[in-house]
Structures are given as C-alpha cells and as structure tokens.
Amino acid sequence: MLDTFENTYPNRDYVIEIVCPEFTSVCPKTGQPDYGTLTFQYIPDKRCVELKSLKFYLQQFRNEGIFYENVTNKILDDMVQLLEPRWIKLIASFTPRGGISTSVIVEHKKEA
Amino acid sequence: MLDTFENTYPNRDYVIEIVCPEFTSVCPKTGQPDYGTLTFQYIPDKRCVELKSLKFYLQQFRNEGIFYENVTNKILDDMVQLLEPRWIKLIASFTPRGGISTSVIVEHKKEA
Amino acid sequence: MLDTFENTYPNRDYVIEIVCPEFTSVCPKTGQPDYGTLTFQYIPDKRCVELKSLKFYLQQFRNEGIFYENVTNKILDDMVQLLEPRWIKLIASFTPRGGISTSVIVEHKKEA
Amino acid sequence: MLDTFENTYPNRDYVIEIVCPEFTSVCPKTGQPDYGTLTFQYIPDKRCVELKSLKFYLQQFRNEGIFYENVTNKILDDMVQLLEPRWIKLIASFTPRGGISTSVIVEHKKEA
Amino acid sequence: MLDTFENTYPNRDYVIEIVCPEFTSVCPKTGQPDYGTLTFQYIPDKRCVELKSLKFYLQQFRNEGIFYENVTNKILDDMVQLLEPRWIKLIASFTPRGGISTSVIVEHKKEA
Amino acid sequence: MLDTFENTYPNRDYVIEIVCPEFTSVCPKTGQPDYGTLTFQYIPDKRCVELKSLKFYLQQFRNEGIFYENVTNKILDDMVQLLEPRWIKLIASFTPRGGISTSVIVEHKKEA
C-alpha cells in the first residue's frame, strides 16, 4: 500500500522529517484506542515515501490491536523494506494512560 | 510486584521512554509528602517493563519515608535487576521545597 | 484542624488567591490515586485561613476515597464554615484519566 | 450507553468541566478520519455524567461518518437529554484540514 | 465560487469558528506579497459555508493587489451576502512589515 | 508628517490594530534610551493612518528626551487630531529599568 517516488538528488545525503500527530491504534489487552504522534526522520537512497500513501498506510492501524513497542518496530521495518534508506529513525510518542506517557524510539542504518 | 513482557525485537537497540508525573513519597525527616516526575529511558534486552505493574510499583512509595537520592537510586536498582536492560537512565525531578527544586539523574549500562 | 488568623483590613473588600498544585486523594471506585491543583479565591470577612494548617488539612485527603465533585464541594463547605468569607471560589483541576481531564468549579457568596 | 450518577450538591450551582482531547470520527464526504478536542462545561441539576461511560459513548463515533457541525450538536443533544443540566456548553476543536481549522461551539440553557 | 450547505440545527444559536493561517494577497502599492491569518466566527442562520470552497475562494486573492482594510471588509461582505448569518466576525492578522504588524477586525449583525 | 488614506468602509464600525515593537526614545532625566512596544487600536471614521508615515513619525522620538506618560499621551493626541477616529486606544509597554517595567494605557472616544 505504501508508495514511493524517485529521489532526484541521490548524490546528496539529506534528511526528510515527517510528523504525523494523528496516529491511532487499539490496545490489544483492553480494546481501548491509543493515540500518538509519529515522527520519521530519514536519509533517502533511491526512493522517497509518498505522503498520501503514508497517510493511508498509517490509517490501517486505526482498528488494529497492537502494543506500542511492536507497532513502532513494525512500521520502521515496513519503511526500511520499502525505502531501503541510508538511515531512518522513528519516534512514537503516545498520550498518557493511567498517568503514564510512553515513547518508543527506533533507528536503522544501512550497512555499508 | 513489577511485571515484564518479552522484547519481541531483541536484535535492534531501541529506546523506550516512560514519563510518570504523578510520583509521590514522604520526606523521612519532616513527614511531609514529596512530589515529582520520574522519566525512565532504557534500551531493553530480553524483557520490557509492563506499564500497569510499574504504576502499582511506584504507588508503593506513596506513604513511605525516603530521601530523594535514595528513592531514585533504589528504583533504578529495582529496574536493573528486573529488566537487565542494555542501558537505563532515570531522571527524578521533585517540586520546590523552601524555594529550592531538586532533580536526581542516575544511569546504568550493562557490562559487555 | 484548619486554623485562621484575624483579617486586619476588614473595611476593604480584597481577594486572596491560594494555589495548591499538590492535592491528591483516592478514587473510591478503583482505589487508584487522583491528582489535582486546587485554586482558592476569596474575599475575607473577619478571618483569613492560615496556610500551614490548610496544607495539613488538604493532606488528610491523601488516602481517602472520594469523588471529584464531592471533594471539591466538601472542601468549599469546610472553608465557608471556617472563614465565613464574603465570597469564595474553588477551582479543582484533576490530571487526565483514560484520556479525559476534569475540573470542578464551585462558588459561595455570603448573603447580605 | 451514557451513564449518570446523582448530584449530591443540587442546592449549589457549580460547573463541571470535562476535556476530551482524543475524539475522532470520519468525514462522510472523503471517508478520512477527523480528530478533535471536546470540552464540556455544565451546571448539573439532579444527575452528573459518569466519565467512563462518556469515554465509551464518544468512542462510538470512531468509525462513523458525520460532519463537524452535526456531531457537535448531536452530542450536546444527547447530553441535554441524559442530564437535563441547568446549563451546558460544548466546544469542539478539530485539527487542520487543507490548512484550515474549525471549531464548533454550542450551548443549551434549561428553561426556568 | 463560495459554496454552502444547509444548517441542520437552525433552532439553536451556535458559533462556528474557522481559522485560515495561510492567507496571502499582494500589496497594491509595492507589489510585494502580504501574509496573514483569517479567523471567522459566525452564528449560522439557514446556511453554513463549505470549507473546501472557502479555501478556493481565499486562494483567489493570491495574486490580487488589495489593501489590508479593503480585503478584510470585502471578504466579510461576501460572507454576509452568501450566508446571511445571524452574526459574523472576521479577524485578519497580517505579518510584520517594516517592524509593524496590523490586524483588522470587522463584524456584522443581522437586523432583527 | 503623519499621512492618511480614505476609509472606504465608513458605514461599518470596525477595529484596526497596529503593533509597533520597535519604539525608542530617550529618558530626559538620565539621557539613557528607553525601548517599548506601542499597540494602537482604533475605529476609523473618515481617515485611516498610513503605516509607512506612522513608522517615520515614531522614528522622530528616537533621540528626543521625553517621559513615558508624556510620550504616550502626546502620540494619542497626534493620532486623534490627525484621524478624528470614533475610538482609539494606545498601550505603550516599556522594557524594565532598575527591575521595574512600566506600561501606559490611554484612550479617547469621539463625542456623539
């Protein structure tokens, strides 16, 4: 479902940052919705992610039961597989539950 | 009392941040309640801490007399023993007393 | 337990505002602690509330099970009975539970 | 689905404010999710709204297609019918779409 | 070009607020672009403004030379003619020029 | 020196707000420069103030020795004489001197 377009400046290492404050999924234990902000930062190699397809991809989690740690790692894996970026980082910050807020920060670097 | 669940992405070094702004204990000298925000940051190895059990664990200090420095170090030690994380940091920021605010920042790194 | 001292400027209508950001009680349904900020505003008549005794009075709720609406109204009633102020307002703002924050705002005016 | 409990201080006019920053529904035209913060302010008469049931009630809109103006008015109507409050106001602030943010503010006063 | 839809709650006086932070036009004197935020607040009567058409309508000013005061009054007039609202207010806040920032605030009330 | 242009919407009472954060004059007592932000709010009658001429007019005070209260009242008087506005308010907020900040707020209403 995720779409890409060609990186037209592949000779330069540069960073694209994408902030998605409207992420929502469902807690698999309680069935209650979770809400969070996803911040992607990546150095593209040959492909960049198309924003509209990213939006639709993230909406797939709207009614899916999945834990914070798993959803963050899974989305990073999907992005790595799709884009094969030189470097990518994902910061997922979820809203408080029971007075406690959680963030998960994952990172991937292409091997030389 | 602290519970864990399996880290399903052990091949990746990633950070989990947990912010608990509702920590309270009691000053052993004055008997007066102390209030603070605990921020945990850790790289899990085989286990992650379960959030609900963390909440109950922290509530155990609600009526316990203990100094800032001791409670911060003790909680870090408990987390280290429980999770054996690759790295963990705890920042405990307490509210002002007598016009003076105190934070305690402790850190532990697994030996290679 | 609440203590007062004499209002030495009774001929003037003036306002005293007291902000207590460290209020905590217990939810009678879940047994879980609640946290909030109490803001008092009042026009004293003959007596003003002594701050240290107010602190001790509020600490009495630390381990007591009581709902938001009840604790706010009860504290206002206690202050009215103690001070017989010309006017008093209490704003109680509690921290989020289940993604929802609640405030209760109560007010009392002395009859002419 | 919405639950109530008895107002134990009916002789006093006081305000309860409830902030729900995790509201989401679906745009009936585009099928895309909408996100917003609902702020309720009301003076209870005989009944107060139970917070957990309010959370579940609002979750019913999660996958429902409905316009900003309609959902705000409908929720106010449901609250009025349920609580028969002396006064109630609902401010619904939605996140930007196409660079434009919208809020809807509705109010109801009990007839004397 | 501006489109409307039916107000389905005409029996209630309620407020719709629309914030457009991406307004731009051209200064007729210098030919330089102006930038501002338009905030509409209105009580609908029979019709509400459709947001997408409002976006396109405001884009018409993108390359048009027009003064702050005139563009604000003209947009209000267009909205009044289109919606015949019970009340409408428009706050136009422009970015600084020569170290000076200007806002124009216009208002219209339907005659009884 | 102050210039005006015609108010093309004289049938409507509306407000123009102009914020000038770069005002500076000189303290007549110490010879030291003063700095402040001037905020004008006015309802135009037949004429509006031209912004560039306002900028030049305010620069005339750059090296002039004049007290806070006098400069604020004098500028208001000049604006009243120039524009004969239906209503005008000027808020002048000066930066701290000796740990003390001062604002002067003056207002003028046209007689009916």
Next chain:
Amino acid sequence: MLDTFENTYPNRDYVIEIVCPEFTSVCPKTGQPDYGTLTFQYIPDKRCVELKSLKFYLQQFRNEGIFYENVTNKILDDMVQLLEPRWIKLIASFTPRGGISTSVIVEHKKEA
C-alpha cells in the same frame, strides 16, 4: 520617601501599570525571606509616582517581618495617601512555600 511628579494630562482618565518582580520581605513567623511580584495599576489624578523612589520605598521591606496580606494592604494605603489616585489596584503574587502559592489583590477607588 516616595516621590511624585505632576500628572500633565489630568483631563484624561488613563492607566499606568508598574510591574516590580523583585519584591522581597521576611516572614514574621519563620524569619525566612519571602519573594513576590507586585503589579500596580492606577489612574492618576494630580500626581504620578516617581519610579526610582518607588524602587527605594519597596526596598525598605527587604529585612522587615510582615505577612502577605498586611504588606499588600499597607503598600496600597501608602500609595493612596501619596497619590490620591482616581483608582488603584495592587496584585501581589508570592512564590510557593510548602507547595502553596499565594496572591493578594487589593483595590481602591476615589469617592466622587
């Protein structure tokens, strides 16, 4: 000790606001220093307060033991006696003690 200068615009009702964030006195009970911000707002009649003398006047409280309520009312009384202003308000906001912050707001209006 407090000095005044002539109000050169007595025909106009206007407001002078003076913010003093560096007020300090001593608690008569504990001997500990108190700190606060004093905000004066007044409409001058024939005289305005000279700022340097106000600074020296406030410094007289530096080592004086006096309660919040008394010091606020006393300073207002001194200002009223000195300036005979048409209206004056004093907001005194003190820093937290024992987790509790206090403000005292006093006001005086000249009789017609």
Next chain:
Amino acid sequence: MLDTFENTYPNRDYVIEIVCPEFTSVCPKTGQPDYGTLTFQYIPDKRCVELKSLKFYLQQFRNEGIFYENVTNKILDDMVQLLEPRWIKLIASFTPRGGISTSVIVEHKKEA
C-alpha cells in the same frame, strides 16, 4: 536574480542565519499552494547573499509547481553556485497537509 556583496571578514569563519517564514510554492500534483519556513545557515567565503535579492528570488516560486524535496535541494544548489560558501545548511519546514507536516534538511560543505 540573486545578488551578493563582499564578505569583509573573510579571515574568520562565522555563521549567518537567515529565517524566511513566508515561503510559498504550488504542489505540482494538486495545484494547491504550499507554505513553509526556510532557514539558511552558512559560513561565507568571499561573498554574502544580499537579503532583498533573496526575497525576490524566493518569490519566484510563488506560482511554480514543485515538490518539497526538489525545491529545497534546488534552492541550496542555487545558493552554493552563487556564494560558494565554506558551509551551508537549509531547513525547509512546510505546514501540515492531511494532518502530516514535512521538513527537508539539506547541507553542503566546500571541499578542501
């Protein structure tokens, strides 16, 4: 179109930062305007960019259809060609579209 002036301190490595919050171009896919803030940071070599010409240069993109990634890289390339700076960085932060915000960060270092 871009103009330069001589760097009169070429013996010192120093940084010039230029923030342009009023950048706008057009999305080539939807034809809708994009808005963003451009932040330049560079160490000049022999030439510095003239600010007025930079403003006019950026206005050329006002009605041009170009993607975020391309416009950011293109502007950096133009600046590099013009100034041959020792180092330059450009951060382009665009406003949200479909609930998603994007920034592009590009950098260039002169070869030794």
Next chain:
Amino acid sequence: MLDTFENTYPNRDYVIEIVCPEFTSVCPKTGQPDYGTLTFQYIPDKRCVELKSLKFYLQQFRNEGIFYENVTNKILDDMVQLLEPRWIKLIASFTPRGGISTSVIVEHKKEA
C-alpha cells in the same frame, strides 16, 4: 554553616541538580540589590549537601556587597571544599540591569 549527609550510593556516578531561584545579594558599587537563579549540578563523592543548610548558607549573601563573578566563584569554592564532589557546575543567572542580563557559569572537576 553548610551541612552534608553521606552519599549512600558512592559506587555509582550520578548527578544531583539543585535550582535556587530566590538568590539575592547587593551590588558593592551601587548598594542596590541583585537577584538571580543559582543552578547547581554535581556528581557526589562521599558527601551530599543538605538542602536546608544550603538555603541558610545562600541567605547569608542577602545583605552582602559582592560582584556577580565573585559570588559565583566563591559559592563554587565553598561547595568544592565542603563536598569534594567528583564534578560540580554552577550556573548563576541574574535579572536585567540597565537592559542587560548576565550569567556566570563555573565548573570544577576532581583530579584523578
């Protein structure tokens, strides 16, 4: 006057941060009071500073004439002598005088 207590976790390098926003001394040149915020950060060795004694120690400067640079270095020296910490840093930020704010940042590291 400064008191200490034993560091019960000497095997771990950890940081204690203490913020004192109510520091005041006197300018030896003008006799006018100075105000500032002192922020201590240190890694304890065998002893930690007792907070109440720190408060009293800092109050000793209340009426003492001493320059910014000297008071900051002197307090650091006293702390070093008292605690023999592994590392200590003191940031002293003073309020503006004549439109100019000053901070002094001093640091000490124990020799190995």
Next chain:
Amino acid sequence: MLDTFENTYPNRDYVIEIVCPEFTSVCPKTGQPDYGTLTFQYIPDKRCVELKSLKFYLQQFRNEGIFYENVTNKILDDMVQLLEPRWIKLIASFTPRGGISTSVIVEHKKEA
C-alpha cells in the same frame, strides 16, 4: 570607552554570558533603524568587561550606519582587543525586515 576590571579567578576557565536585547543601529542603505539582541559568551583571561561601559559602548551605534555582518564582527574585534579573552562568541539576532530575520554568529579563540 569600554572599561574592564580584573578577573579575580584567573586560574579557572569559566564563562560569562551577557545578553543585551536593546541594541539598535541604522541601515546604511535605507537609513532605517535596525534592532537586535546581542548575546556575548566569553572565558575571561586577565580582564572582564565592565557592564555599564559596555552599555555606553553599544549606544554609540544608535545613530551609526552599519551592516549586520560588519557591526557584529567589529564589536567582536573590539572585545577581543580589550579583553584578550581565552574564548569569546557573539550572537547578534536582528528583528525581521521584509519578512526575513537575520542572525550573525562570530567566535574567537586565543591562540595557545
């Protein structure tokens, strides 16, 4: 014109930060005033800059025509010549002109 006093702690490397938010000079091209904030950070060697003389020194630029880059470098050079500091940095942040804000950051390190 710039005055110094002896550094009484020359054996320690420490930082003095001085923030001057009231800097103003004149654009040599347009004759219009420029406004900015100057932030100095330096490690003193034998001498420190006296603050009052710094204020008078900066006021010399009040009516002088000089470009951003030149005034920043010139002031740094004057400070270096006067103080011969171990290290010094100057950040000059100017207010927006034509929608564009500029900062100049210069630095000097004493040769060993």
